[in-house]
Amino acid sequence: MRAGVVAVARPTFDVEFAAETARRAYRVLEGTGWELAGSADLVMDGDGLDAAISDLSAEGIDGLVVLQASFADSTLVAPLSALGVPMVLWAFPEDRTGGRLRINSLCGINLAGYALSLGDTTYGFLYRDPDDPAVSQELADAFAGSPASKPRAAHADGAVAERAAEIAARLRDTKVGVIGDRPDGFEPCGFDAELTASVIGPRIEKRELPATFAAASAVAPVEIAPLRETVGERLAGIDDVDQEEVD
Template identity: 40%
Template sequence: MTTIGILPLARSTFDVPFAETVRDDAIRALGNLDVEVVGATDLLLDGDATDEAIAALATQDLDLLLVLQVTFTDADAIVRAAERIDAPLALWAFPEDRTGGRLRINSFCGINLAGHALTDAGHTYDYLYRANDDPVALDELRAILGGREHRATTWAPAPDLSALPEAAVATATAVRDQLRASRIGLFGDHPDGFHPCRYDPAMLDATVGIGVDRIELDELFAAARDVPADDRATVRARVGAALDGVDDVDQDALGKTLDTYSTLRTMADDRGWSGVAVRCWPEMFTDHGGAACAAMAMLTDEDLPAACERDVYGNVTEVALAALTGGAPAFIADLVDLDRGSETGVLWHCGLAPLSMADPGARPKAGLHSNRQKPLVHEFPLKPGRITIARLHQSPEGLALVIAGGEMLEAPASFSGTSGVCRFDRDADGMLAAIMDHGLEHHYAFVYADIRDELRALAALWGVKVLEIA
């Protein structure tokens, strides 16, 4: 009989009771296949439990290793499983309703992150993004067990500059030169298991030429503790005028966010940075005491693009997008949902979007980080309009540029934090395949403008391949 080994991965910072329901329903669905299911049935919430489950499955003769991405997790455990278990690997992520409330499991982002890490490490995998009660899920699992084939990857060579509009080439040339003369600030190490947030200094320098100044988090926190009370009060008044509910959040934690903003602003001004990439968790919460989200959103609105999770390539992409548009803010987001019925996706982050991106029909609010329950994050749906999405992508072969287009729709907030419903220039299944088949990163930068020709020209000037996913 065919044997499937399962790894139900989750983290306790998400909605564990809901995750347990998702896990139970997934295992129940697997019972409708003519297979034997082995492996852990409890949620694997930490590294020790996960490693024990991996070791147990490594002794089994498996026809498929199926990772149940019950909640978002980092990618390290999945890479370890791929290295230690001799079986084909598949990742199963589960949609969740767009309730306007907390993002309860963030499952799709988990397999997006894992897909990049696996691709980077040279491992092959399959995937599905289906609700456990979707009949098509079983059909896809049967196809995976049968060794279904995916489309070939479609990276294109660097574009031909002569085929692009002269104005776009001129803009891209100026931005190429501007980036060569620019520097960004990098704070701390990338989070463990967040492979897209690693970067190669030599590769970045050779391709883009932008400089990177590294600062330790302890230095940032020490400087933030010395922010004068008058400076905090000034920023507090500004935030209070822009957001509803500022008086209702923990004022001490709010102050830590405000001081983070002031410190990053001062450092950037003193050192001439064009962007900042900050390790925002867990230390912002555990050591400093407040979320970095709103602080970085404020900087982004001030022509200083800011990226969370110390995502250097994401921040460089933001800086490039802002420069190509003459200063429009660029936001870095997770893609957390793709809906086949409406052919839309949700671009979201904890509360990092700048206020200039807020839907004018919705009053922005002060919010708490959904997993850490500390302020300050922004709460609002994104405004409608045409967007261009991009990502400076890393691979073993070098850097490349991902480009996409879409229309942000007028819609209520899908989840708490800052989120927008986007109809990409490609259907949901096409987006899913492009992202997962190519092992793309989980962070996507976007700007309200159509600058695809300018990005193509920039790729040509950098001499990098291009992938247009929408």
């Protein structure tokens, strides 16, 4: 098989760690016996992605491995479906330190997979460290179209069903405010207001950011003070940020 390789990342994450992870994964791919096209070099913007698509289109690849070297929204992955070949998304675990994730790779393939599914593009995936001995077999399985195992749906007992009915009834009388628009590449944050209302009931009230900020700026300080006190009781560190922005 002739496999294309694209490593995607964003510069807002640990680029050095992402690059090393991509190189390690590429070395694993070299050991599969596949003929490779592409590289472990990080693609971090639209221009780089366009160049990668152009290069791989000329290579005549049979499949594509996307190395999610760090988090990236779906705009760095979904366009690769234009290559028209089987695609595998590979995300990488990382140690949890209690601080900010260094690459947040799993979240990246979640967004990518959601966008690909919306476009009726099938894909395989794996979530393994490059040194994991299971990688080679899972790569082969992913390209072969082996389905991921799905948990069995549990049958709700009477109490659970009754609680679900109560929640559904409450939702039918709910109005949800949505301020602004979802960012590009974050398809899971999108919604269809009419479909939401018809299926589960809530009415969606959309407001634009400029109008919301203008309304907030017009609120008198005497009205802000009680709310600020309440927020301060629930959130630590509110006094450590820009106070004008807080108000």
